[in-house]
Amino acid sequence: MTETIQLTQSERRVIDLLTHGATIQSTADQMSIRPKSVSTYLSKMRQKAECVGASAPVLVNTLAEHDVITLPVTDHPAPDLSEEEQLLLEAIARESRYRGIAEKTHIHRDDVGVETDRLLRKTSARTVMHLVALAHGWRLLGPHRSTAGAPDSLQRSA
Template sequence: MKAGQRTVTGKEPTWKTAMSTVPVSPLTPVELRVVDYLLQGMTPREIAAELKRSISTAHRHLRTLRFKVHCPTRCSLPALVHRLLTAHQATAPNTDAPVPDLTQREVEVLHALTEETRPFGLVTVAGLSPAETASALDTLIGKTGAATATHLVVLAHSWKLLPAQQDHATRSGASL
């Protein structure tokens, strides 16, 4: 498959890359704090407030994290958190919440959320219209008790619903 070609088969990756073969740069103590805040489901604005820094500083830290785990510049926060967890730069916290009984379609939407770094890609991979995708994601968030899509990814890792390792065909929105 050439870079930039798309497939719309539920199992085939949208973009072929070898993200797991590229080493990840170590994170600084401040970046580790930002990762902890992300795992709590915080937004960039909330992270800035916790760090007592400007929103642009929080965005700079997120940009650096994306670079270090080889995410595209505008990678979504759920995809970034998934990359951080699969690159072993963070550990999903334990949860007392029971593992929900998800349908195959809900699992596919969950995987698309973590693997596709661009909103249009999520719609394409999920095979749903934008409105259907938003509705499916809202339903999934409600069913799992997650506060946000990023929190959903953290919970899914805690429940072992998502792989602990990056696969060689991670959807990234960018090719190396």
């Protein structure tokens, strides 16, 4: 994709709330709209970002890679992730289905949710959208990804 992704003011507000840890319901409440309207805004953003059918974390990853969103600022440093946790983070950001995440990480499909919850707790992220946005801010994801302190196998693949 070569064109800049242009979001409306309302779409920016929705994605800003979600990437800063709000849920769809709390975003709807803060904007005085229905949760269905939040989902509609996400659908429109997926179309603009050319990732129709993608999960919300994949949408956030795409928007972050194109510098379309404001990343959350946190006062705590990037967590020290194991190689397996880094692979899970990358899979969450790039795969829309549990099956795809499971294949990329070699985690059993039934355990993807449990492992994702562990990663959320370790990173203090409130949602997977928040996790992906934080990871971009920490440079654990994206084109400016830092491999300092990462296992050797991750440094070679970066």
